[in-house]
Amino acid sequence: MTLPPLIPRSVLFGNPDHASPSVSPDGRLLGYVAPLNGVLNVWVEPLDGSRSARAITHDTDRGVRSYAFCHDDEHLLYVQDKDGDESWRLYLLDLATDEARLVTPGEGVQARIVAHNRWHPHEVLVALNDRDPQLHDLHLLDLRGGELSLVTENPGFVDWLVDSDLQVRGGTTMNPDGGLVVHLGRDGTYEPYLEVPPDDAESTGVWGFTRDGQTLLVLSSIGVNATRLERHDLATGEHQVVVADDEYDVSGLWLDPATLEPQAVEFAKERQEIVLLDESLRTDLERVHALGDGDISVGRRERADRLWVVSISPSDGPIRFWIYDRSSGASRFLFPHRAALEGQPLAPMEPFSFTARDGLTIHGYLTFPPGVERRDLPAVVDVHGGPWPRDTWGFDAESQWFANRGYVCVQVNYRGSTGYGKAFLNAGDRQWGAAMQDDLTDAVEHVVGQGWVERDRVGVYGGSYGGYAVLAGAAFTPDLYRCGVDIVGPSNLLTLLASVPEYWRPVIAMMYRRVGNPQTEPEFLKARSPLFSVDKIRIPLLVVQGANDPRVKQAEAEQIVGALGEKGLPHEYLLFPDEGHGLAKPQNRETFYAKAEVFLAEHLGGRVQEAGETT
16 A cells, blocks of 8 residues: 655645735736745736736735725725734725835724725725724725725624615624624614524624615524525515525625625535526536536626636645636636645545434534545544634645545534534534534544544644634543644633633623623633643643734633643643734744644654655
């Protein structure tokens, strides 16, 4: 049996060759993110090929990852934070001169782009928490001069509702029980429109207005299990169900760029499912699907709706980007996100499911090492963060890394994961370290029971909530795992909830409902905090932390590392002074993944890329 060659870590985790391609609203320019001297920056090139590509941002540190062309066809917006602090600063770049300037406050203020469109090409609505760190007030950015002016102070909304004429039409507030109230109105006077019960708060919300401003598109699970798309006619009060699924939530909408009417709906099932609402897109969707076997994504469509930027994501190959021309039906291949992945021994991601100990069906994905018998293999349970998103099918660098190094990668959409209806989501309430953790344990029992995995060679790995699950697995099921890798994971739920960012405070009732209330039940949260069961931990741990993380503070790592040290328990600690909630810099990712690879191999017996090895 011949093992496949090792895929270099730099190929999996270095900077992508290309990311986030988009077409300018006038259909003239292609933009994307790509490295410049080893740092990600924004590049543009004419779609007609009249000029070569050029970098228009020139960051030399953390890079630029998020940008958007403006509808005035003269500017581009991008955001940056500092060393992972998530105080996003908004920059306005002149496409004629490549000169950029900061247009929002810097230190300690977070900017959010709320609205910008073709009907008001020179104006952008921006939300800033400069007056009150908990609330984002609404400001208007005039692209012609770069001036920022206050539109209205925030009366307590956790988000704003704005129509396509950039008029404030309301917002959403959270009740003390974790329920939501959607308010509608004008000119600063808003009345309750929709009461959302706590059980529906995570699975119900307003998507937006259609162009006429008279119809509200709402994703709602009220009265049903799974989130469905509804049209609310504000003139008549009529509610119409557009599309629904009994088990799966609507995960995305395609809107007509001229009318803002829904044209298609996405569901994230085992794989992506797209339901067409507008038959005029039937041929386009068939042509796009023919570009490759993978889940598809269509980026923001330019004003003429002629050119689409399409991404095709297989599970065992790089993401490939195309330009699709609706007028001719022709497609032009642009680039893969990582060219060096072509021809590598990548493994397919396979959906699986099992029955948890209480009868609940749990779904997830397995990625097996290629070229070996599926028998008594080492495994890594890779726990997604959140905990309120979910793992999906498609290319995943960490899954490929684990499989290539000889491990079965086990990804579990444990209860509390989104997408499977509100009953499944709400089954995770107050179950941190309990039933949510049991689902991971039951997943291990399932893959061991199938004979695929050797019981004594299972590790656990994850970031954010996934990092918490690593620590919880070590403390609450000390005999289940051989080792664990915790990346920016909370160790003490009391200090986690006491130190959330100020701009999360308006929704803290949701955290209390789903995790626990430190004001009324501190002992409950202590019992669910791995820090207070550290004496039960026996396995070696690798703890990784960004010093500037605003969500899971450095103290979360320091507490558990200090306790492990006092108990003389085996551990390693990596602290990155220039990172936040995750690792953005490629040199830091290389440091971490090299350390984690050796750590996992030492305890589970997988393969390691030796120093200087590139194949």
